[in-house]
Amino acid sequence: MSADRRSRNNVFAGLALDRHAEQRDDTGWLDAQKDDELAQFLILRTDGRALVRGDCDALRLLDAGERRALLPLVAPSYLGADEHGPRFVLRLDEDRADRLAAELDAGWLDLRSAGLRLHPFQSGLFAYARALSHWQSRTRHCPVCGAPLAIVAGGHRARCTNGYCEAEQFPRTDAAIIVIVSHGDRCLLGRHAKWAEVRYSTLAGFVEPGETLEDAVRREVMEEAGVEVVDCDYHSSQPWPFPASLMVGFTARADDPTIRCGPELADARWFGVEDLRQALAERTIILPPPVSVSYRLIEHWLHETAGVDLAALVNDERW
Numbered sequence: 202m203s204a205d206r207r208s209r210n211n212v213f214a215g216l217a218l219d220r221h222a223e224q225r226d227d228t229g230w231l232d233a234q235k236d237d238e239l240a241q242f243l244i245l246r247t248d249g250r251a252l253v254r255g256d257c258d259a260l261r262l263l264d265a266g267e268r269r270a271l272l273p274l275v276a277p278s279y280l281g282a283d284e285h286g287p288r289f290v291l292r293l294d295e296d297r298a299d300r301l302a303a304e305l306d307a308g309w310l311d312l313r314s315a316g317l318r319l320h321p322f323q324s325g326l327f328a329y330a331r332a333l334s335h336w337q338s339r340t341r342h343c344p345v346c347g348a349p350l351a352i353v354a355g356g357h358r359a360r361c362t363n364g365y366c367e368a369e370q371f372p373r374t375d376a377a378i379i380v381i382v383s384h385g386d387r388c389l390l391g392r393h394a395k396w397a398e399v400r401y402s403t404l405a406g407f408v409e410p411g412e413t414l415e416d417a418v419r420r421e422v423m424e425e426a427g428v429e430v431v432d433c434d435y436h437s438s439q440p441w442p443f444p445a446s447l448m449v450g451f452t453a454r455a456d457d458p459t460i461r462c463g464p465e466l467a468d469a470r471w472f473g474v475e476d477l478r479q480a481l482a483e484r485t486i487i488l489p490p491p492v493s494v495s496y497r498l499i500e501h502w503l504h505e506t507a508g509v510d511l512a513a514l515v516n517d518e519r520w
Contacts, residue, residue, distance in 0.1 A: 207437035215321025239286025278356025332442035427461025
């Protein structure tokens with residue numbers, strides 16, 4: 202399977218949408234998209250939850266007529282378009298949002314839950330909208346001169362309102378690596394110092410300035426577990442807007458199994474296939490849920506090592 206197909210299997214990554222980046226500066230074009238009768242509007246509360254149907258199994262998107270009737274003065278941010286029309290996001294304070302939900306007999310859903318309940322396109326749209334809205338809410342003043350910023354380009358750029366500055370700011374994405382390390386027929390999983398004793402996951406960390414992704418893999422595994430990585434390969438990626446990360450998944454190999462945990466980990470262990478099978482059956486370990494790329498990395502390792510399906514092993518304990 203190609204890395205592209207593996208990425209599309211990750212939660213929040215199933216978003217086939219033309220973002221029209223080259224047209225977002227054209228206010229006339231944006232107005233035409235907003236007024237398109239096929240336009241749909243995703244609603245976000247300031248706490249990051251999205252408006253969903255009463256059964257919570259699909260987003261409750263406003264159509265163009267509903268938007269004009271219910272929220273005519275709320276500025277939308279453009280997300281993109283597909284064959285079904287343009288998509289926008291509208292961000293509301295909690296009081297206004299709750300009144301709207303009551304009027305539409307709708308509810309609210311957080312993003313992690315959406316990743317497991319909604320269609321991949323809808324969960325990806327939600328993740329995209331949440332990341333963009335979070336950046337807008339945190340990007341209020343120019344970091345160069347301190348003047349207020351104006352949101353432009355359909356919500357995708359902020360421009361300083363000081364005519365002597367006019368510095369521009371763009372949505373940020375913080376790259377982080379996440380890796381499953383193998384040694385022979387075992388994989389390395391760790392438990393963060395703040396986690397419950399049964400929670401184990403793959404190792405992860407943010408990429409530092411001047412560092413390649415591969416260097417970040419080697420550094421993070423050494424810092425967290427004291428294990429030297431001698432080889433690593435890209436697996437897949439996942440948008441992770443909690444609040445603004447991109448998880449870049451890797452597989453890696455270690456020559457020496459010696460573990461020396463750093464201060465971030467309470468424990469790190471090598472697990473064979475039978476070790477995982479037994480620990481999951483006895484409920485002495487909980488692995489990450491399918492919403493995380495960590496799950497996909499463990500799934501990949503099990504399949505490649507022993508042809509075992511992780512879904513057949515995971516117990517029903519909540520992460």
